[in-house]
Amino acid sequence: MWQLYQFPLCPFSRKVRLLLSEKGVGYELYRENPWEERDEFFAMNPAGRTPVLHEPQRGTTLTDSRAICEYFEETVDRNPMINGTVLQRAEIRRLVALFDENFFGDVTGPLLLERMKKRLVLRQSPDSRVLREAMRLVHEHLYYVDYLIDHRPWLAGPTISLADLAAAAQISVADYLGGIDWSGHEQARSWYLVLKSRPSFRPLLSERMDVIQPPSHYAEVDA
Ligand SMILES: N[C@@H](CCC(=O)N[C@@H](CS)C(=O)NCC(=O)O)C(=O)O
Numbered sequence: 591m592w593q594l595y596q597f598p599l600c601p602f603s604r605k606v607r608l609l610l611s612e613k614g615v616g617y618e619l620y621r622e623n624p625w626e627e628r629d630e631f632f633a634m635n636p637a638g639r640t641p642v643l644h645e646p647q648r649g650t651t652l653t654d655s656r657a658i659c660e661y662f663e664e665t666v667d668r669n670p671m672i673n674g675t676v677l678q679r680a681e682i683r684r685l686v687a688l689f690d691e692n693f694f695g696d697v698t699g700p701l702l703l704e705r706m707k708k709r710l711v712l713r714q715s716p717d718s719r720v721l722r723e724a725m726r727l728v729h730e731h732l733y734y735v736d737y738l739i740d741h742r743p744w745l746a747g748p749t750i751s752l753a754d755l756a757a758a759a760q761i762s763v764a765d766y767l768g769g770i771d772w773s774g775h776e777q778a779r780s781w782y783l784v785l786k787s788r789p790s791f792r793p794l795l796s797e798r799m800d801v802i803q804p805p806s807h808y809a810e811v812d813a
Pocket of ligand 1: 599600601602624625638639640641653654655656690
């Protein structure tokens with residue numbers, strides 16, 4: 591059985607969990623706070639980052655969410671998530687990179703630092719200027735989601751793909767941390783509600799990160 595080392599608000603672990611669930615791959619969750627810098631964790635991943643996927647029987651360890659997703663895409667046929675023509679697959683990978691890198695850098699990363707890490711680890715108050723900027727930038731990203739959904743049923747094309755899972759994973763963490771204002775983003779909101787209603791999303795929505803509580807709409811599948 592695969593063991594997934596992660597913490598509930600790690601967006602990259604959420605993307606991996608969504609993919610594993612969509613593909614029907616079983617795993618056990620192991621709580622890992624990467625900022626505690628455990629020696630055993632660094633032995634599995636010298637980068638010191640979650641997610642890490644470990645299979646003790648075979649002694650296999652996978653790290654980096656994109657490498658992990660590609661591994662399961664190549665080894666499990668069920669529900670392909672990087673599919674279509676070579677151009678369509680390039681489009682999926684472009685959007686995964688956009689959300690993993692730009693959305694995380696602009697929105698999820700700053701929110702995690704200001705609203706989670708400063709509270710739980712650093713015992714500091716959040717910087718309101720950083721929060722304001724993250725909440726300004728989130729609108730730019732949601733306008734882009736609106737635009738994509740105006741032109742295609744799913745973010746990267748005609749079928750659900752890893753691009754939808756990567757984007758929804760980032761957005762769900764930002765939403766948990768009170769960083770998403772859906773006003774003016776009807777297309778993005780409807781797309782996210784459809785994803786939120788999938789069985790693969792349910793376990794994520796019911797988990798809580800220690801003393802940090804999400805807004806009331808966070809886990810509702812009709813809000
Ligand atoms: N490119 C990596 C990024 C992983 C990453 O940045 N993980 C964060 C948590 S969301 C982390 O472990 N940061 C180290 C820390 O907080 O000390 C991936 O896709 O897996």
